[in-house]
Amino acid sequence: MYKQTFMVAVVAVALSLPAAAGAVTEAEIKDLREQLQQMKREYEQRIDALEKRLQQAEGAAGKAQTSSSNAQKAATRAEAVASSANARPAGESAFNPGISLILNGVMANLSQDPARHQITGFMPTGGEVGPGKRGLSLAESELVFSANIDPNFRGTLIAALAPDNTVSVEEGYIQSLGMSHGLGFKAGRFYSSVGYLNEVHPHAWDFVDAPLTNKVFLGKQLADDGVQLKWVAPTDTFVELGAEIGRGRAFPGSDRDKNGVGAGNLFARLGGDIGASTAWRLGLSHLRTTAQNRSYEDFASNGVAVNNSFNGGSRLWALDGVLKWSPNGNSTQTNFKLQGEYFRRSEDGNLTYDTAAASAAGTQTGTLRSAQSGWYAQGVYQFMPRWRAGYRHDRLNSGSVRLGLVESGALTAADVPIYAAHRATRDSLMFDFSASEFSRLRLQFASDKSRPGVTDKQVFLQYIMSLGAHGAHKF
Secondary structure (H helix, E strand, C coil), X not given: CHHHHHHHHHHHHHHHHHHHHHHCCHHHHHHHHHHHHHHHHHHHHHHHHHHHHHXXXXXXXXXXXXXXXXXXXXXXXXXXXXXXXXXXXXXXHHCCCEEEEEEEEEEEEECCCHHHCCCCCCCCCCCCCCCCCCEEEECCEEEEEEEECCCCEEEXXXXXXXXXCCEEEEEEEXXXXXXXXXXXXXXXXXXXCCCCHHHCCHHHCCCCCCCHHHHHHHCCCCEEEEEEEEEECCXXXXXXXXXXXXXXXXXXXXXXXXXXXXXXXXXXEEEEEECCCEEEEEEEEEEEEEEEEEEEEEECCCCCEEEEEEEEEEEEEEEEEEEEECHHHCCCCCEEEEEEEEEEEEEEEEEEEXXXXXXXXXXXXXXXXXXXXXXXXXEEEEEECXXXXXXXXXXXXXXXXXXXXXXXXXXXXXXXXXXXXXXXXXXXXXXXXXXXXXXXXXXXXXXXXXXXXXXXEEXXXXXXXXXXXXXXXXX
């Protein structure tokens, strides 16, 4: 194109020369021809240079396209390698679990000797149901490890660090990730979904200790070794159904040297919103387990310490409800939570009295049938940022306990004082301050009437500190 334009210009100049010939000399014509030749050489050089640059640009574009294709192929290969390596980290640094530590400390002032604490009318559970030690003490702390194992599973281990320098596994389980159709799976040791509070770790409780109901029916908290399967319905209203089977190793069951399943729990939950400020949830669960030589200590009528054991079935129903309110769903300024649970348990089996034959009556076995219940209700109000106040009322009904040995006259009611009829109550008032989401200070007053004719005036000062990554709590 450039050459054609140049030739047109040359022809135009040549055609104009004859017309001007009469006006110029031969020397001038020669000079003009030399200038024209010079211009022609310069244009040809520039055209050659442009053509070389065009060839170079086309070559570079071809190389870039080839490189892009190679890069795409390399990326595809890398993606395939990454996918195949998903199930196994390339090195230790590729697996970084979240680690957290919950520090818990309590100062307790108790008007009654905690060593004599008893919830009359209910069989002792062997769990931590007392008010704890007087004075300053380090309460149970938690060390938590959790991480996604692969795209299908997540693992969690929670170790309980007790004040007596012992360590135990509080929870250790795997759970599914991304199962379809609203299904969820968990296996290992975990807190049972019976009731509401049982699943919540103590550092997330609204009061220093558990309600009386959880102490007598679940031994404070029930954690079992087993499997859980639950399903969330694809509806606007929250609907959750679940089932658990377990070893039945802990109260109200007992660890047995036996194949198969020792405990089972069925639960159902409904929930939803009322406007933009209120949310609610209702739950119903049924726990069935079997106890084998579930032992406890008591005193005979002459004051001699005896050991008794129960063998039989235990059935527990739990009804729970939670209502939460915060202005337009914003809980940072003010919020209120109303929470309550009702438990009813029936047991049917045999009671073996004085298994070591320490009393004058000696070892004897007879039937035991009981139907007992209890409930608690609590309200917690955050009246300004970081500050909360709460009140809780607990009530137990020892109900009807029929002992074959007493009915037959082999023993007197004084020989099994733990089963004396009693309606235990407890009232608690608490105030707490959270400097941040990682720290909380709490002051609690309680009036505990777990024993007939005795009122334990209790004052607790508690701190809860969270170090490291920690997941969100349940609703």
